[in-house]
Amino acid sequence: MPLQSDFQQLHQLLQRYRDYWQLMPFAQQKWPWANPRLQQRVFSLTDQSLAELDRDPETRQAWLIDFFPELANLPALPLLSAFHEQPELPFWLQNGIPGRKVGQISQFCQRVSDSELPVLEWCAGKGHLGRMLAFSQQRQVQSLEWQLALCQQGQQLADHHQLPQQFIHADALSEQGLQALKPKQLVLALHACGELHLQLLRSATQQGCQQLQLVPCCYHLIPHHHYQPISQHGQQMSLTLSLHDLKLAVQGQVTAGARIARLRAIEVEWRLAFQALRADITGQPHYQPLNSVAKQIFSGDFIDFARWAAAEHQLTLPATLDCDAYLERGRHHARLVRRIELVRHLFQRPLELWLLHDRALFLQQHGYQVELGTFCDASLTPRNLMIRASKR
Numbered sequence: 001m002p003l004q005s006d007f008q009q010l011h012q013l014l015q016r017y018r019d020y021w022q023l024m025p026f027a028q029q030k031w032p033w034a035n036p037r038l039q040q041r042v043f044s045l046t047d048q049s050l051a052e053l054d055r056d057p058e059t060r061q062a063w064l065i066d067f068f069p070e071l072a073n074l075p076a077l078p079l080l081s082a083f084h085e086q087p088e089l090p091f092w093l094q095n096g097i098p099g100r101k102v103g104q105i106s107q108f109c110q111r112v113s114d115s116e117l118p119v120l121e122w123c124a125g126k127g128h129l130g131r132m133l134a135f136s137q138q139r140q141v142q143s144l145e146w147q148l149a150l151c152q153q154g155q156q157l158a159d160h161h162q163l164p165q166q167f168i169h170a171d172a173l174s175e176q177g178l179q180a181l182k183p184k185q186l187v188l189a190l191h192a193c194g195e196l197h198l199q200l201l202r203s204a205t206q207q208g209c210q211q212l213q214l215v216p217c218c219y220h221l222i223p224h225h226h227y228q229p230i231s232q233h234g235q236q237m238s239l240t241l242s243l244h245d246l247k248l249a250v251q252g253q254v255t256a257g258a259r260i261a262r263l264r265a266i267e268v269e270w271r272l273a274f275q276a277l278r279a280d281i282t283g284q285p286h287y288q289p290l291n292s293v294a295k296q297i298f299s300g301d302f303i304d305f306a307r308w309a310a311a312e313h314q315l316t317l318p319a320t321l322d323c324d325a326y327l328e329r330g331r332h333h334a335r336l337v338r339r340i341e342l343v344r345h346l347f348q349r350p351l352e353l354w355l356l357h358d359r360a361l362f363l364q365q366h367g368y369q370v371e372l373g374t375f376c377d378a379s380l381t382p383r384n385l386m387i388r389a390s391k392r
């Protein structure tokens with residue numbers, strides 16, 4: 001019942017404040033919500049303090065909580081209990097794994113219950129998680145992965161260290177993926193993208209896998225234009241989520257260096273400057289998305305970016321162009337867009353929680369006992385929510 005009531009609560013909050021998050025900030029020429037006090041509050045920020053606030057979800061929420069008091073009562077997810085301490089991992093086992101990934105895997109392993117069940121690692125990459133588990137719990141691990149080179153590299157490492165880990169080179173979305181899942185199995189998935197973990201939920205419940213531990217990510221990577229809720233409760237709810245909406249759920253606080261942050265700021269301003277230019281050329285003020293482009297273009301001159309963008313939209317630039325004037329319009333527009341984004345980002349967590357609850361309720365509906373929580377600190381990964389489920 002708490003899962004269901006928490007889901008309902010998240011749903012009401014998201015519905016109530018739709019105007020603040022279910023929108024494309026880039027496409028807004030003016031405030032999308034009529035809330036003069038909030039407009040004043042966010043406009044009182046300098047660009048620098050806005051950027052700092054946006055990097056710090058807790059302070060951001062505290063600063064704006066009087067406008068959205070329900071945000072203070074989101075379902076609180078605990079750090080999931082650890083079953084054992086992770087032994088100090090030998091350096092040779094950590095070789096070649098990025099530092100934060102080692103931390104994530106170590107925390108994940110601590111939360112895997114000891115049992116005789118063989119393990120299947122879903123969408124394993126090089127199988128770092130499976131390898132650590134094969135080492136620390138000395139249990140049989142199969143690691144399913146689609147890219148042959150990753151399977152080969154992972155298998156080589158496991159063989160070299162004489163660990164009980166076997167790779168299965170297969171497409172998780174195919175019949176082979178389904179057949180790899182067995183009733184007497186613990187299935188693990190760390191950062192399996194949208195459809196890959198949704199398929200896991202469908203296939204694992206079909207096969208009756210005994211235990212599941214899943215850390216979802218990239219909710220927007222699905223083969224539909226809109227999210228199709230997986231649980232019966234989700235299907236009864238009136239929340240239509242586009243791929244753009246879903247991306248909000250994975251907007252994390254990846255702390256960028258000063259240079260990257262500066263380039264990002266330039267990118268936003270130049271894209272908006274081009275938007276103004278495009279509107280002048282075509283007479284159409286509507287927002288038209290531009291493809292992504294190699295970031296080095298933003299270290300050059302605006303005119304080169306404008307030429308590239310015009311070619312993308314099959315437009316010819318005027319013979320003379322007042323770049324400075326457009327850049328000024330871009331900067332001005334960016335001030336508004338960043339403030340709309342700041343408010344929108346308040347709803348990242350509730351949306352991610354809503355999506356998590358949809359998955360959890362699906363498992364519950366199929367006879368699983370489900371725990372939701374975090375498996376590591378957000379500084380190791382902003383995608384730190386875990387579903388731990390056992391068949392009743």
Ligand SMILES: C[S@@+](CC[C@H](N)C(=O)[O-])C[C@H]1O[C@@H](n2cnc3c(N)ncnc32)[C@H](O)[C@@H]1O
Nearest residue numbers: 123124125145146147170171172173190191192
């Ligand atoms: C985000 S990575 C996560 C890898 C690993 N679990 C980790 O946390 O480091 C997702 C993995 O899924 C694999 N993948 C993508 N599509 C797949 C498919 N259809 N079947 C199996 N694996 C797939 C990718 O090759 C990639 O290694």
